[in-house]
Amino acid sequence: MRVIIDRFEGEVVVVELEQGVFIQVNKKIFPPEVKEGDIVSINIEKEETEERSKHIQKLMDDMWED
Amino acid sequence: MTKKQKQKLVQFIVAIIIALGAFIYEGYEKLLNNNVDIQIKEQIDNYDNKLQVHFIDVGQGDAILLVSPSKHTMLIDAGDNDDEETIVNYIKNQGIGKLDYVVGTHPHADHIGGLDNVIRQLDIGDFYMPKIVHTTKTFESVINEAIKKDIKIKTAKAGVEILLDEDIRVSMFSPNESKYKELNDYSPIMKVTYKDTSFLFTGDAESEEEEEVINAGYDISANVLKVGHHGSSSSTSQEFLNKVNPSIAVIQVGKDNKYNHPHEETMKKLQDKGIEILRTDINGDIIILSDGKTLYKKVSK
Numbered sequence: 001m002r003v004i005i006d007r008f009e010g011e012v013v014v015v016e017l018e019q020g021v022f023i024q025v026n027k028k029i030f031p032p033e034v035k036e037g038d039i040v041s042i043n044i045e046k047e048e049t050e051e052r053s054k055h056i057q058k059l060m061d062d063m064w065e066d
Numbered sequence: 067m068t069k070k071q072k073q074k075l076v077q078f079i080v081a082i083i084i085a086l087g088a089f090i091y092e093g094y095e096k097l098l099n100n101n102v103d104i105q106i107k108e109q110i111d112n113y114d115n116k117l118q119v120h121f122i123d124v125g126q127g128d129a130i131l132l133v134s135p136s137k138h139t140m141l142i143d144a145g146d147n148d149d150e151e152t153i154v155n156y157i158k159n160q161g162i163g164k165l166d167y168v169v170g171t172h173p174h175a176d177h178i179g180g181l182d183n184v185i186r187q188l189d190i191g192d193f194y195m196p197k198i199v200h201t202t203k204t205f206e207s208v209i210n211e212a213i214k215k216d217i218k219i220k221t222a223k224a225g226v227e228i229l230l231d232e233d234i235r236v237s238m239f240s241p242n243e244s245k246y247k248e249l250n251d252y253s254p255i256m257k258v259t260y261k262d263t264s265f266l267f268t269g270d271a272e273s274e275e276e277e278e279v280i281n282a283g284y285d286i287s288a289n290v291l292k293v294g295h296h297g298s299s300s301s302t303s304q305e306f307l308n309k310v311n312p313s314i315a316v317i318q319v320g321k322d323n324k325y326n327h328p329h330e331e332t333m334k335k336l337q338d339k340g341i342e343i344l345r346t347d348i349n350g351d352i353i354i355l356s357d358g359k360t361l362y363k364k365v366s367k
Contacts, residue, residue, distance in 0.1 A: 004202050007174045007249065009298075009325040015173070019203040020147035022175060024324050036249055037201040 001042045007035060015040075070167060072271055079205055104263060104289045104313055105360045108343070113355060117260045119290070121344075121352040123366065124149035126296065126320030126327070127176035130267065131157060136206070140167040141184065142256075143177040150183035153261050157188065157352075164189035166231070169222060170208065171253040172271030173200035178208050185211040193269040194222040196241055196252035222254040224282070231363035233358075234260045239284040240275055241244065251275040257288060261358030266310055270300065276306040289361060290314045291353055293336070297328020307335055314342045314354065314361070320330060321347040 013026050013034070025028040030040065105367035118133040124145030131319040132140040139162055150341070157165070168190055170178045170301050182191075185208070193212060212219060220226075228236040245253055253269025271279075272295060279286060291312035294301030296319045307327075315336050319327045328345070336343055344352045350366035 006200075006202050006204070007176075014325055016175065016202045017205060019207060020179070022147075037199075041242060054139075 002042050003042065005030075005040065007036055012020045026050055071241050077221050077345040090139070096111070102194075104169070106313060107298070107360060107362045110355055110362045110364045117230075117258075117263075117366065119258075119265055119354045119356075120151060120156070120160075121316050121318055121346060121354075123346040123350045123352075124152055124180070124318070124324045126325075127179065128171070128269065128292075128296075128318045129153050129156075130318075131160070131162075132230065132291065133160065133162070134230045135235050137162075138171065138230050139164065140228075140230060140236070142169045142173050143182035144184045146176045147179035149250070150180035153180045154183055157184075158233070162188075166191040166193065167228060167236075168193045169204045169254065169256075170195040170292060171222070171255070171267075172196060172249050173198065173205045173208075173232050173252075174249060175202060175204045177269065179204050182207040182211040182253075183217055185217065185352075190215065190217055192220055192228075192285050193217050194220045194221065194226070194254075196254065197221045198249065198252045200249065224254075226254070230258070234258065237284075238365040239279045239282065239286065242278065242282070244278075246275070248272055248354075251295075251301075254292050255279050255284065255289045257284075260356050263358060263361060264288040265290045265292070265354075265356075267292045268313070270295040270301070272296075272298075272300045272302040276301065276303050278319040280305060280309060288312055290316065291326070291341075293317045293332065295327075296323075297326070297332045298346065299327070299331040302335060307339065311339075313343055314344060314363070316354075317343065317347075317350055319345055319347050323347075 006014045006016050012024050013027050015023050015025055122129040127145040129145040130142040149246040165188055170181055196309050200297040224238055224240050226238040227353050230236055236258050238256045241256045250270035251274055253271040255271050256267045258265045275356045286309050288310050291310050293315050297317045319329050353364045356360040
């Protein structure tokens, strides 16, 4: 998914999702060097999600009473 | 003369000198600001022979319609994408089918979002925008509509002069040729003068651009100021406000917006100078008329 940075309003970033559809998000979610007009891609890291899920699962092992 | 009488006489003379000084200083201030004291009336009897300035309530965003006594028209910005019907309907309800001049102050969606629809649905004369690129689909759509209607775009920049009527002058004081860090600073700061009355429009110009216009030596004094960037603290520097020295400040702003516009610092600056504040989030559509001497105002809420 790709989004476009329309503008900054203080700490709020106005992001264009598609023609005429905008959301407001906190600036902290973007790399600090982000600028107005930048196109930002949002990807799901499937492998990393899987790995992390396994890691937490391992931590959980033997932690439940039942 | 007793010592006490002498003392009183000295006190009296000092008081006169102070009063005279204050009087001269006040006159000097007025001379500096070049502003005639303007009468403001609540009542609008009719629109005949008056310059109409409509600050259309589009929530968070700018949209200003000017109609001259000879019915020449100018639209400055067209609100956000979801305001496009509001704006076109408002313009049509005034009996207007053609906009002689359209100014898109800068490519942010809350200013040019509704422009594609305006271009699609109305006849457009001269179309002005600063020559700066933006990557959004919203901006692309504006350019595409202009291409479809075979309208070329003129650069909004310092030095542009437009006569809306013979005696209504629109002067752009910015942007100059420089590259600005903020898209906001590409907004033309423009003054509309009709006889003794004047309006200053600022788009989202921030303090950097305000300073540039002051340093360029333009006479930015005006009776009505469209407060820059929806009352954000990044605009309306004290020096700028002092030089404009308006009687009325208009803020185009949405109710409960997420950016806390207008900012408290800006409100305080306006209040400290005793300027009458009109806001679209409180007053709805704001109409100010000028017959060249007197201003008349009307709000929808």
